[in-house]
Amino acid sequence: MKQIRKYSAPQPNHPRVHKVTFMLNDDEHKTISRYLSKYKIGNKSRWYRETILSHILKTLEEDYPTLFNENEMRR
Numbered sequence: 445m446k447q448i449r450k451y452s453a454p455q456p457n458h459p460r461v462h463k464v465t466f467m468l469n470d471d472e473h474k475t476i477s478r479y480l481s482k483y484k485i486g487n488k489s490r491w492y493r494e495t496i497l498s499h500i501l502k503t504l505e506e507d508y509p510t511l512f513n514e515n516e517m518r519r
Contacts, residue, residue, distance in 0.1 A: 468476065485491050510517070 479485075480488060480491065
């Protein structure tokens with residue numbers, strides 16, 4: 445049976461050259477470790493990248509300028 449790929453395809457023309465580092469406290473690290481093990485996520489880097497970028501893209505989509513403000517559209 446062919447494996448179904450759940451993640452985005454690698455992009456050889458766009459190598460990752462910018463390193464990002466951040467720190468977590470003990471509770472945050474424990475929570476993330478528990479989540480990763482519960483959902484059997486093996487590639488933490490990919491998960492962090494996709495989670496952060498999906499949040500950013502969602503926020504940018506919500507903040508997209510519109511012709512009318514929210515109150516005018518609700519009328």
